[in-house]
Amino acid sequence: SLQNAIKETLRTATIEPxxxxxxxxxxxxxxxxxxxxTPVIQALGVVLHEEEKWKVPQRFDASRFEGAxxxxxxxxxxxxxxxxxCPGQDLALLVMGVFLATLCPKLxxxxxxxxxxxxTSAVITRPQDEVWVTLKKRLSS
Numbered sequence: 001s002l003q004n005a006i007k008e009t010l011r012t013a014t015i016e017p018x019x020x021x022x023x024x025x026x027x028x029x030x031x032x033x034x035x036x037x038t039p040v041i042q043a044l045g046v047v048l049h050e051e052e053k054w055k056v057p058q059r060f061d062a063s064r065f066e067g068a069x070x071x072x073x074x075x076x077x078x079x080x081x082x083x084x085x086c087p088g089q090d091l092a093l094l095v096m097g098v099f100l101a102t103l104c105p106k107l108x109x110x111x112x113x114x115x116x117x118x119x120t121s122a123v124i125t126r127p128q129d130e131v132w133v134t135l136k137k138r139l140s141s
Contacts, residue, residue, distance in 0.1 A: 001066075002097055002100060002101060003065070003093070004062040004063065004064075004065040004066060005062040005100075006096050006097060006100070008060055008061060008062040009060075010077035011054070011064075011075060011077060012048075012060050013119075013125065014045040014048050014049070014119075014125055015077065015125050016044055016077065016123075016124055016125070017043070017044055017045035017125055018042060018043050018044055018045065019042045019079035019080055020039050020040065020041045020042070021039070021040055021084060022036075022037050022039055022040070023036050023040065024036055042076070042079070042080055044079070045121070047073065047074060048074075048075070048077065053074040054074070078092070105138065106137065106138055107136065107137060107138060108135070108136045108137075108138055109133050109134070109135055110133060111132070111133055111134075112132040112133065112134060115131070115132060117129075117131055
């Protein structure tokens, strides 16, 4: 499905490599006390490619999202699971779906041949160099 392809794209692309937040209260995680106001960083780029959670994590496979829902801690491209997720997550997924459902039936998108896209991580992951694509109008049926 389109939604599964979007989710797998978010997982494999790792647009946001990490998320951070501070608790208002002291908390205990796995027997360790984390004092309030201590920054807690979640390495999303690691979790989204963890072999224990994702079979052959380097391979794009949208069928991973068919059937049972994914573990919220394994699939969290928008940051922390639960009530600390990005408030714009649902809107972002909706906009991606509408954009692709409108564009894909009309146009075929491809990377320019022999182009190598090298990701660069910072606050967000982006290509190191410009990415060139070709657009071809699909024939009407």
